[in-house]
Amino acid sequence: MSGRLQNRVALITGAGGGIGLESSILFAQEGAHVLLVDIKLEAAEKGAALIKERYPNVSAIALKADVGKEEDVKAAVDKAIKEFGRLDVMFNNAGIMHPEDDNALNTEEKIWDLTMQINLKGVWWGCKYAITAMRQNPTDETKGLHAGGSIINTASFVAVRGAATPQLAYTASKGAVLAMTRELAMVHAREGIRINSLCPGPLKTPLLMDFLNTQEKRDRRLVHLPMGRFGEAVELARAALFLASDDSSYVTGTDFLVDGGLSNAYVTAL
Numbered sequence: 001m002s003g004r005l006q007n008r009v010a011l012i013t014g015a016g017g018g019i020g021l022e023s024s025i026l027f028a029q030e031g032a033h034v035l036l037v038d039i040k041l042e043a044a045e046k047g048a049a050l051i052k053e054r055y056p057n058v059s060a061i062a063l064k065a066d067v068g069k070e071e072d073v074k075a076a077v078d079k080a081i082k083e084f085g086r087l088d089v090m091f092n093n094a095g096i097m098h099p100e101d102d103n104a105l106n107t108e109e110k111i112w113d114l115t116m117q118i119n120l121k122g123v124w125w126g127c128k129y130a131i132t133a134m135r136q137n138p139t140d141e142t143k144g145l146h147a148g149g150s151i152i153n154t155a156s157f158v159a160v161r162g163a164a165t166p167q168l169a170y171t172a173s174k175g176a177v178l179a180m181t182r183e184l185a186m187v188h189a190r191e192g193i194r195i196n197s198l199c200p201g202p203l204k205t206p207l208l209m210d211f212l213n214t215q216e217k218r219d220r221r222l223v224h225l226p227m228g229r230f231g232e233a234v235e236l237a238r239a240a241l242f243l244a245s246d247d248s249s250y251v252t253g254t255d256f257l258v259d260g261g262l263s264n265a266y267v268t269a270l
């Protein structure tokens with residue numbers, strides 16, 4: 001254990017699968033106590049059990065919460081403080097990509113609103129309660145703990161690139177996460193609270209693979225990927241660890257693209 005998050009407390013939303021689960025495991029491996037939050041309690045509990053088995057020196061707690069409800073987000077942050085006394089890392093990662101999300105003409109308002117509720121308001125509330133908690137973080141040099149903290153908001157490469165396979169509400173929500181994160185980072189920089197966006201490229205997680213359910217749909221994307229493959233959730237977890245830890249102590253307000261080069265591509269190799 002190299003301990004890049006030794007004694008830190010991390011709250012991760014969407015921790016039941018994909019990026020959130022891999023990050024929970026990696027953060028625990030690096031010494032963090034983790035609160036795994038997901039709308040699917042069983043999935044979060046499985047993750048917590050796995051962490052406890054592998055890393056008995058850290059605590060892992062599962063909590064059911066819907067990030068689309070402000071009271072749930074507040075309760076999750078309160079739980080972290082009650083159990084661990086502080087909050088060092090808030091990873092606002094939960095998000096949805098609704099199957100009925102489409103172009104401007106076909107997307108129903110209820111799909112738009114639901115997407116914004118979870119993907120954008122959920123992140124706003126996560127920031128709001130995390131900032132409040134991080135302002136209270138006691139410094140303890142003997143344990144390597146300091147005031148402030150790190151907030152990571154999951155956006156997406158679609159926040160910076162257009163796609164002719166539209167999911168308008170999703171794309172708009174992620175663009176808003178990017179803009180909101182940048183501004184929050186400026187507002188809270190002098191409080192020692194760093195706030196960054198993580199922009200994944202297309203990944204082999206259920207969120208995307210359930211949607212790309214035919215080879216034809218997958219090939220439509222693969223041709224645009226410089227590396228010729230989808231990313232893995234653990235590759236995003238490693239980037240999240242960098243943003244969570246003091247390795248990124250001079251990084252705030254960034255749009256951290258982890259997309260295999262996609263956002264800089266014109267013609268890809270055959």
Ligand code: NAD
Pocket residue numbers: 013014015016017018019020037038039040043065066067068093094095096097118154155156157199200201202203204205206207208233
């Ligand atoms: P995933 O579907 O594998 O995991 C998402 C988790 O979030 C699930 O466990 C789910 O139960 C949980 N969740 C969904 N709605 C929730 C809610 N309202 N409250 C709490 N938890 C909820 O997805 P993933 O690929 O790991 O995606 C994580 C984040 O990365 C999302 O914000 C997503 O938009 C973003 N992202 C993913 C990709 C990709 O290709 N997979 C690309 C860019 C961005």
